[in-house]
Amino acid sequence: QADPFGFIGLTYDDVMLLPGHTDVIPSEADTSSRLTRRIEVSTPLLSAAMDTVTESRMAVAMARQGGLGILHRNLSIADQASQVDLVKRSESGMVTDPVTTTADATVAEVDALCGHFRVSGLPVVDQAGVLVGIITNRDMRFVSPFEKATTLVRDVMTKAPLITGRQGIDPDDAIAIFAQHKIEKLPIVDEQGRLTGLITVKDFDKSEKYPNATKDPAGRLRVGAAIGFFGDAWQRATSLLEAGVDVIVVDTANGDSAGVLDIIRRLKRDSAFEAVDIIGGNVATRSGAQALVDAGADAIKVGVGPGSICTTRVVAGVGVPQVTAVYEASLAAKPHGIPVIADGGLQYSGDIAKALVAGADTVMLGSLLAGCDESPGDLVFVNGKQYKNYRGMGSLGALQTRGEKTSYSKDRYFQSDVPSDDKLIAEGIEGQVPYRGPLASVAYQLAGGLRQSMFYTGARTIAELKEKGRFVRITAAGLKESHPHDVQMVVEAPNYRR
């Protein structure tokens, strides 16, 4: 490069999309997009793999809205795998591996399982897996709290013979059985009477309620989970796979590094992981994206330093303003048909379309989702207003969170070898974001904003938006003009906060 300063970095606030001729109305715009080489989502939104953003509740909510949650990895392998399990069991055409109990268990044990898996009853099986009964809320209702620990399932369950379905039953036939027998759970059994699945009426209700949900071929919600590259990362990947994860994200602050590229190559070579798509990141340059493409990544995650809680750009002086980073990465990924994820730095719904036009296929959100009901953590009251805690995975607090052996977040910042906490170099901060209510309404506003962008640019599909979208660079005065100005805001808008 002749001129060492010849390369300008632009971000969301530096650009606007040009309006263009349109014959699209917002409600007709199709927001579906490619998440990875093989997976499509109907809403191009991902929730960040952060311990104040995505655990199973958020992942379920994201998938129902047609996006995807990426479970964070600042917890033990067993805990993260059990979160995958919770998402995979949450809603499905048929549960192929239902949670069960035995006749000798106590009602208290059944209660605990039902609470953990958020279900209202369990099939009862014997040692050979043969269905011997079912126990639901109805059966347990008259067991007093004092007797739960001593009452056995066999004494209250509804005993076999039960109404059951055969394997491969048609969904319409299942619905007919629910209606005819006024039951809510239909155990599926094989010829020997062994339980092989469970269909619940609740799942049909949810399918109708969330028609755009991101689902696997078996009708279960999809979920992603983050891993690192150091220590027990391989074991983590294996446990996530066994729990049924759909997407593994090798999630680090610098994806263009030997350890990250190596684990991506190994995962892609191993036939055991054939069914799982592997996302690599993060990078912010064309060469970084190229390295991930060459390693075999099924999608490239872009973002070094744009995050609202991130201090990498000031602590290390390194990063690329996000719109330029996404554009550069897409130059390497696009020719290979590998989707790009724009991770971090989005403040408003309008930034989604900007990211897509710059070259992304989906976006990943932290601060915009951390205030939702479904994100981990309780509400915090400050001066009578409601907030939720939100912290960077490179903040001291997150770096110091310990699991069985090590701090899981440390390897995201390549500091696994740092001997004591007082020697850590933080790259993030801990803060709070305003409470925003249920994810469904936040996601509705975000996707709605994107549909408005598609209307203004005359794009019926995301592919058309990416093709037709044109940028204009703006100045500080232009940015000032873009926001509400010269008035005192008196009513809170559902999709705008200064």
Ligand code: RVP
């Ligand atoms: P934002 O949406 O702007 O809040 O950014 C979220 C993103 O920030 C995450 O998806 C992740 O890539 C990045 N991040 C998370 N922790 C930190 C940090 O501590 N520096 N950065």
